[in-house]
Amino acid sequence: MMVNAGINKPLLRVVVYGLLTVLTIIFVYPLFITMANSLNPLYSLSTLLPTAFEWENYKMAVTTIEFPEYLKNSLIICAISVPLTTLSSALAGFAFARLRAPGKKLLFVIITSTMMLPGIVTQIPTYILFHKMNFIDTFYPWLLWGIGGAPFFIFMYRQFFSTVPKELEEAARIDGCSTFRMYATIFMPLATPATWTTVIMLFQGTWGDFITPFMFLRDEHYPLATALATIGYHLPDNPNVILAQPSSAAAILFMIPTIAAFFFGQRYLVDGIAAGAVKG
Amino acid sequence: MLQTKKWRQYATFYAFVSPxxxxxxxxxxxxLLYGLYLSFTNFTGFNMNQLKFVGFSNYKTVFLDSESMYALGRTLLVTAINVPISLAIGLFLAVLLNLKIKGLSWWRTAFYIPSVVPVVSTVLMWKFIFSGDGLLNTLFDKLQLQPINWLGYEYATTALIVMLLWGAGGSLLINLAGLKGIPADLYEAAEIDGASPVRKFFTVTLPLMTHILFFNLIMGIIGSLQIYIQPILLSGKTLLDSPIKPNYLYLVHAFQQIFAFQRFGYGLALMWVLFIAILLLTVLVFYSSRFWVYYETDQEV
Structure with a gap:
């Protein structure tokens, strides 16, 4: 009944599983080898397989630069940005899916076209604006952006809320529910998969974003992403000697939260992306 | 009574979307508009009080500057290679996983995981893989092959594209959802007609996946035209370093003009040209889609 009923033929099965194994090695090996090399002795050459377990490299990764400070900044930015963006996107998505008003079509066209807008186009003028407001080197910009939500997720929530049966809404209305209460007590709980998808994807995006902090913050307020992209690991007295092993260790440490978020939310992501994109 | 209810709904809508x-x-x-205005001035970051309107001069520079045209060419080249191959790999992986296989979620995780690695980590990783005595050359050495200067002039773009393709599994979840949405009876019907698996792929799977491929194509083009950080970090140490020439992409050029040379007006003009190009391309792809994208709902209407 699936694409290929012939998967039961032994030869074909060998081919398919063989292919899967080769592809898995191709995709996972770069990660594996980075981990292996992050544990090699300092200044050693690359090896194809693990040779040593120098955990000292990880200690160097967090002590050579102000790692804890940058980590704290990453966490602050995520803590401000992710929940606010999610709430605001859900609210707007709900309105676009379930409420009627003049001008709604136009606003929705604006949402979809801002999805195509390269973020960097607005960032320089925004810098001038924030400079005038004395917001440079503060976390206020993330607060404001958070309140504004994100077009992609507004779109996703709209797709999701459009699929909720009208009967639920009518029942709530007969009970005299206000629109906001209906949204908060009926629609939001139904949207849990969409919400997890949003939170995870926003977290991954915010955690990895180095360019916005690079523009709006200064050194000591950089999150990890910006610090790793601009400062890096080299000998204190010779910036040309790059410390490959601690650098690899930092790359591994930095990806752990986003990978963990993926594992944690995998089942939601699969459904959430299906609901959001396929019907779009 | 009904009238007030209607107005109340309008008010609620605007209250909900107001943030x-x-x-x-x-x-x-x-x-956006302020940037558009500045792109018509000689703004350099410090001369806010003596801004001069320079007409289309910045825009003329975009098209006359040999560097920006070179960068545009390289960007189109990278996009033309990266997007179709990514699309094909993403679809191939999904079709493979959609066979009745054991351990689906493990394979899926393996293919998808590169796309959840933050780009800073990705570049740091690949930088060492590509470096002179890095992993790839160690491997080449074991295979008795000549080492290659991956990040040098000749191979830098190949290296960049390899690194980008590593994330090709990013479209996997969407593709899998799309494949699940194809009604099984279509395959059954094809089977009764004696269609081979290859034929089934081209007559059933591919046509019914066009709307997903279309989505991936648009997102892929938009994303690919905006690449700038990977080339910068692959060969440089900081964000202000200029990458090796073949990887000098369009947005790298804009980024350099703004941050390294303070040519804000010109940099903004570069970005507006890109923005308009993306809009036009999207419209073009949308327009062409009616010839190759199959929407089930179109036939019901």
Whole structure:
């Protein structure tokens, strides 16, 4: 009944599983080898397989630069940005899916076209604006952006809320529910998969974003992403000697939260992306 | 009575979208138009009080500057290679996983995981893989092959594309959802007609996946035209370093003009040209889609 009923033929099965194994090695090996090399002795050459377990490299990764400070900044930015963006996107998505008003079509066209807008186009003028407001080197910009939500997720929530049966809404209305209460007590709980998808994807995006902090913050307020992209690991007295092993260790440490978020939310992501994109 | 109810709904709608709308006006629309205005001036970051209107001069420079045209060419080249291959790999992986196989979620995780690795980590990783005595050359050495200067002039773009393709599994989840949505009876019907698996792929799977491929194509093009950080970090140490020439992409050029040379007006003009190019391309792809994208709902209407 699936694409290929012939998967039961032994030869074909060998081919398919063989292919899967080769592809898995191709995709996972770069990660594996980075981990292996992050544990090699300092200044050693690359090896194809693990040779040593120098955990000292990880200690160097967090002590050579102000790692804890940058980590704290990453966490602050995520803590401000992710929940606010999610709430605001859900609210707007709900309105676009379930409420009627003049001008709604136009606003929705604006949402979809801002999805195509390269973020960097607005960032320089925004810098001038924030400079005038004395917001440079503060976390206020993330607060404001958070309140504004994100077009992609507004779109996703709209797709999701459009699929909720009208009967639920009518029942709530007969009970005299206000629109906001209906949204908060009926629609939001139904949207849990969409919400997890949003939170995870926003977290991954915010955690990895180095360019916005690079523009709006200064050194000591950089999150990890910006610090790793601009400062890096080299000998204190010779910036040309790059410390490959601690650098690899930092790359591994930095990806752990986003990978963990993926594992944690995998089942939601699969459904959430299906609901959001396929019907779009 | 009904009238007030209607108005109340309008008010609720605007109340619900107001956080987005207000911020959009102040931090979206205003900067956008302000940037458009600045792209017609000689703005360099410090001369706010003596701004001069220079007409289309910045835009003329975009098209006359040999560097920006070179960068545009390289960007189109990278996009033309990266997007179709990514699309094909993403679809191939999904079709493979959609066979009745054991351990689906493990394979899926393996293929998808590169796309959840933050780009800073990705570049740091691949930088060492590509480096002179890095992993790839160690491997080549074991295979008795000549080492290659991956990040040098000749191979830098190949290296960049390899690194980008590593994330090709990013479209996997969407593709899998799309494949699940294809009704099984279509395959059964094809089987009764004696269609081979290859034929089934081209007559059933591919036509019914076009709307997903279309989505991936648009997102792929938009994303690919905006690449700038990977080339910068692959060969440089900081964000202000210029990458090796073949990887000098369009947005790298804009980024350099703004941050390294303070040519803000010109940099903004570069970005506006890109923005308009993306809009035009999207419209073009949308327009062409009616010839190759199959929407089930079109036939019901």
């Amino acid at each position: 987005w709308l207000i911020i959009f006006i102040f931090l979206g629309l205003f900067p």
